[in-house]
Amino acid sequence: MQKERKAKVIEVLNKARSMELHAIHQYMNQHYGLDNSDYGELAAKVKLIAIDEMRHAEAFAERIKELGGEPTTDLAVKVTKGQKVKQVFPFDSKLEDDTIDAYNQFALICRENGDSISLRLFETIIDEEQAHFNYFDNVNSHLENLGDTFLARIAGTPADTGPASKGFANQGAAE
Numbered sequence: 009m010q011k012e013r014k015a016k017v018i019e020v021l022n023k024a025r026s027m028e029l030h031a032i033h034q035y036m037n038q039h040y041g042l043d044n045s046d047y048g049e050l051a052a053k054v055k056l057i058a059i060d061e062m063r064h065a066e067a068f069a070e071r072i073k074e075l076g077g078e079p080t081t082d083l084a085v086k087v088t089k090g091q092k093v094k095q096v097f098p099f100d101s102k103l104e105d106d107t108i109d110a111y112n113q114f115a116l117i118c119r120e121n122g123d124s125i126s127l128r129l130f131e132t133i134i135d136e137e138q139a140h141f142n143y144f145d146n147v148n149s150h151l152e153n154l155g156d157t158f159l160a161r162i163a164g165t166p167a168d169t170g171p172a173s174k175g176f177a178n179q180g181a182a183e
Contacts, residue, residue, distance in 0.1 A: 013121035018077035020114040021068050021126060024133075026084040027107055028065035032058050033087045034103070038096050039167075047093055047159065048167035050147065054096075055169055057140050064133050071126055093159060097148035104141035108134055 035058035042051035069079035091099060115130040150158045 013123070014075055016121050017118055017123045017126050018072055018075050020117050021072045021075075022077065022080045023084070024111060024114055024130070025065050025068040025072065026080050026082050027110065028061050028068060029081070030083040030085055030087070031061040031103065031107070032065060033083060035061060035100070037087050037089055038091060038100070041091065042093060042096065043167045045093060046164055047162050049162045049165035050093070050096075051167040052169045053143065054100075055167075057143070060136055060140065064136070067129060067133070071129055075123075075126075094151055097144050097151060100144040101141060101148055104137050104144060108137050108141065111137065 035054050039051050039055040039058060042048075042054060072079045088099065111130050111134050115127050115134070118124075118127040118130060
């Protein structure tokens with residue numbers, strides 16, 4: 009791939025990585041807040057979505073490295089902290105909707121610059137972002153229509169997301 013075209017693709021991949029890094033921090037902050045407010049079911053789902061975003065950030069970084077670029081570690085924007093439960097889900101719906109829109113534009117840039125591999129990466133991640141949007145939008149709809157009745161049903165539910173990954177240190181890799 010020509011150097012100029014490759015640079016354009018790396019630029020949008022890094023923009024996307026920066027957006028994913030923001031989403032990870034945003035969603036984990038919300039996960040902690042929802043868990044502290046005893047909305048375990050909601051906290052667990054937001055945590056799982058944050059983990060999806062971690063996979064996305066890593067996939068973008070790997071592609072950037074394949075193209076000879078340096079993956080960014082910067083967050084696209086600052087994390088919004090201290091959100092109440094009724095603020096989280098419309099906020100996240102908009103965040104995911106904006107992400108889908110941006111990634112569709114980034115995919116076009118990949119196509120225009122002859123990078124079908126990065127194009128497919130964006131298409132795959134867009135599908136997952138759409139699933140996130142659908143979840144956030146659905147919860148927001150329940151909050152708007154059912155309000156405190158919906159929250160009362162969720163209060164006190166467990167935040168457990170199942171068995172945690174062993175991680176690096178627990179797999180014996182540190183030995």
